[in-house]
Amino acid sequence: MEEVELQRNEGLIARTPATIKVISGDAEVWGVPFEEISLSQEAMDLLITSNHGAKLNIIGSNFIKINDPIPEWWHNLLEKIPDKTVMFIGKVDSGKSSSILYLANKLLLNGTRVSIIDSDIGQSDLGPPGVISSSNLRDPVYQMKLLDPEFMYFIGDKSPRGHLLQFLVGTWEAFRDVKEKTILINTTGFVDGAAARTLKKLKIELLQPDVIIFIERSEGELRHLIRSVPIGAKAVNVRSPVRDLPKDKGYRSLCRKALYKKYLENGNRRTFDLRKVRIENTFLFTGDERREYAPFLSELMGSGVIWVEESADMLLILSEGYVERMKVKKLEDLMRKEVKCAPINVYKNLYVGLKLNGRCSGVGIMESFDPLDGKAEILTRYGGDVDSIIFGFIRLSEDGEELGMREVDSP
Numbered sequence: 028m029e030e031v032e033l034q035r036n037e038g039l040i041a042r043t044p045a046t047i048k049v050i051s052g053d054a055e056v057w058g059v060p061f062e063e064i065s066l067s068q069e070a071m072d073l074l075i076t077s078n079h080g081a082k083l084n085i086i087g088s089n090f091i092k093i094n095d096p097i098p099e100w101w102h103n104l105l106e107k108i109p110d111k112t113v114m115f116i117g118k119v120d121s122g123k124s125s126s127i128l129y130l131a132n133k134l135l136l137n138g139t140r141v142s143i144i145d146s147d148i149g150q151s152d153l154g155p156p157g158v159i160s161s162s163n164l165r166d167p168v169y170q171m172k173l174l175d176p177e178f179m180y181f182i183g184d185k186s187p188r189g190h191l192l193q194f195l196v197g198t199w200e201a202f203r204d205v206k207e208k209t210i211l212i213n214t215t216g217f218v219d220g221a222a223a224r225t226l227k228k229l230k231i232e233l234l235q236p237d238v239i240i241f242i243e244r245s246e247g248e249l250r251h252l253i254r255s256v257p258i259g260a261k262a263v264n265v266r267s268p269v270r271d272l273p274k275d276k277g278y279r280s281l282c283r284k285a286l287y288k289k290y291l292e293n294g295n296r297r298t299f300d301l302r303k304v305r306i307e308n309t310f311l312f313t314g315d316e317r318r319e320y321a322p323f324l325s326e327l328m329g330s331g332v333i334w335v336e337e338s339a340d341m342l343l344i345l346s347e348g349y350v351e352r353m354k355v356k357k358l359e360d361l362m363r364k365e366v367k368c369a370p371i372n373v374y375k376n377l378y379v380g381l382k383l384n385g386r387c388s389g390v391g392i393m394e395s396f397d398p399l400d401g402k403a404e405i406l407t408r409y410g411g412d413v414d415s416i417i418f419g420f421i422r423l424s425e426d427g428e429e430l431g432m433r434e435v436d437s438p
């Protein structure tokens with residue numbers, strides 16, 4: 028246990044698991060007054076501040092003290108954003124999530140209901156990693172991660188790179204689903220390069236936010252994006268509140284692991300008949316099986332071919348091992364159609380979304396995938412009906428360890 032004194036212009040970032048008690052004075056966590064807070068979950072940050080100074084008891088937490096924790100622009104925004112759609116853009120760790128959490132809490136305490144859209148799929152707050160999610164908030168929260176999302180759109184990757192169209196559709200769907208007039212949108216730290224510029228610009232065009240907050244950690248780092256916002260969009264350029272970060276190596280992957288655990292732990296193994304459920308985010312099962320091609324293709328590709336299917340525009344191959352790109356290219360020339368080829372192992376332990384009536388209702392790990400038998404075994408906490416399985420790109424162990432990736436270009 029540690030006793031800590033907090034002046035009114037000081038704050039502290041404490042990492043859970045933690046128990047914090049106010050011994051004297053007043054204290055807030057992410058803008059919400061409290062007397063005692065105890066969170067056993069791992070890897071969540073609590074910003075503790077005080078209006079008049081406080082003495083605190085802190086148990087079991089890694090924390091750092093910071094000066095001037097509440098930036099002026101947080102106060103200024105509070106008056107301006109009720110009934111507005113506000114998008115937050117910034118690099119990784121610029122404070123997008125923190126700004127949204129603090130502002131949402133203060134708005135809720137003032138009686139303004141808030142909807143949150145979390146499209147930061149690499150470092151999600153609201154839903155599982157790799158998922159665009161949204162919720163309509165009624166009460167203040169100590170951390171978004173303590174909530175369950177009301178809407179999910181499964182992307183299945185840590186970055187929108189390679190999935191720009193799905194990403195735009197997912198954000199749009201989440202936007203269509205929210206209920207409140209005040210909407211705060213979190214975005215990924217994907218801000219540099221041609222694809223990121225295009226994505227951010229199109230997202231702004233699509234959602235038409237009333238205000239876009241560009242949070243810079245160093246001056247000018249988002250200038251290229253600010254200069255490309257459509258005419259008429261209101262861009263506000265602010266300085267990141269984040270100066271020091273609690274030192275915690277691997278904290279980002281620890282956060283993701285804790286979140287995977289939240290959504291995957293204590294799941295059940297369910298077997299799905301792939302002739303009855305649709306599979307998405309893959310081209311598999313859109314053609315006709317060509318078992319007779321397997322011996323010839325195995326020889327040509329230099330690896331045992333397990334599954335072949337052909338459609339008017341594509342040949343899809345699942346093999347035992349990796350096949351050189353050159354060999355695939357040669358086959359494309361021969362067949363005069365696109366050939367997509369991957370080792371069958373890339374589907375083992377794949378992170379997947381489970382969908383019913385067009386909505387993602389749960390996530391899971393595909394422990395086995397057998398196209399010949401038409402069966403997939405999925406470990407998931409979701410027990411409801413499923414009409415589609417959405418293939419992701421991350422491969423995961425049962426305890427949320429990332430094992431590898433399925434390439435964006437795989438069948």
Ligand SMILES: Nc1ncnc2c1ncn2[C@@H]1O[C@H](COP(=O)(O)OP(=O)(O)OP(=O)(O)O)[C@@H](O)[C@H]1O
Nearest residue numbers: 072096119120121122123124125150216268269270
């Ligand atoms: N006022 C502050 N002063 C110091 N550190 C802060 C402050 N606000 C937030 N932080 C810390 O900065 C880190 C990054 O903040 P946050 O997660 O909000 O950034 P982000 O831009 O959403 O990052 P990501 O891309 O990971 O989602 C967190 O560890 C958070 O606790």
